Amino acid sequence: MKLNQKRRVFLKGSVAASTVGLAVGAGLLTPATVLAAWNESAFHAKSVDEAIKAAAGAPVTEPSDKITIKAPDIAENGAVVPVSVVADMDGVDSITLLVEKNATPLSAIFHLPKGTLPDVSTRVKMGKTGDVIAVVKAGGKLYSARKGVKVTIGGCGG
Amino acid sequence: MAKTIKIRAKVKDGITTVKSLITHPMETGLRKNKKTGELIPAHFIQEVIVKHNGKEVINCEWGGSISKNPYLAFKFKGGKKDDTIELSWKDNKGQSDSVTAKIR
Known part of the structure; x- marks a missing residue:
């Protein structure tokens, strides 16, 4: 998956999260830290x-x-x-x-x-x-x- | 929270078998909503860590191709009855959960 597409998915995800009442700030910050530890290139190969x-x-x-x-x-x-x-x-x-x-x-x-x-x-x-x-x-x-x-x-x- | 995880650990002859079930949709991000034709955003667990008395015994990196409501079983040496087992997971949206249980 290309980075742009991923960003789309990610943004959609955070919008959904905010509608169910989660803080948008938290929703935006945490996924980035999760992705850092995860072997992204391998899973997208x-x-x-x-x-x-x-x-x-x-x-x-x-x-x-x-x-x-x-x-x-x-x-x-x-x-x-x-x-x-x-x-x-x-x-x-x-x-x-x-x-x-x-x-x-x-x-x-x-x-x-x-x-x-x-x-x-x-x-x-x-x-x-x-x-x-x-x-x-x-x-x-x-x-x-x-x-x-x-x-x-x-x-x-x- | 801790409602998403079921875990059972049992020791026999010095080997502890851990079995766990996590409730999670595990969306790959490639599936389409049949009515609207839009892609369903990816939502899956990326990291699962199990600790025995605070020491890591398995560290899993998962992709979207793990089945919905994932199952994980593994074995390790050195566990004793009533030791603590802790399982925690994190998904690509930053949600997480953890649970502790005792070895039986």
Whole structure:
């Protein structure tokens, strides 16, 4: 999304917020600080490679069979696709979840401090049939795995 | 507030499993209102942090492609019964919420 469009959306959002009685000043100030911490370029990347590069630092990943993605083979409803990622390796710093065929493939980045097991579950939206990709960063290296999910009803767009 | 989050943490054999549900519309900003044809503004959670006794155990960055009313489950080592678990989220409009619970 271009900056201008984003600004539009953002302005609309704050107008809506003010009508429900929130202070306009607060509505305008806080989103900026939120956006600063959030990896904006990665989440707006249009291709899988770009997104991985922006999220994890490098576009190159090594396929690994130690990563297990649990997701349904056929998702009846693309708006809610349960996905679990389990990595059988040590020193995992982060798990990045991407949906290949979405307009912006990056779905989530999970930062895992020491002591947290590389085992996360969530639910994602999928626009159409395609792969779910998990990128695991462990010991400074990137590993990836993918799993195909067939979507019968898309989850993006009404 | 704290009405938007449901969280449950359970410890077994030294590993704590945390499961949580957050009530949130998670609009991508790409969807159109069917009647007016206008885009529905993006409104989704960008950041979720879970702390165990004040120490961060997971830090998530989310995009709009996480499902509506997001679900998050993960596991960590070192939790004990009655320890405090705190989950907080922030969305792209600057709204936020947090809740604390005890490990069972």
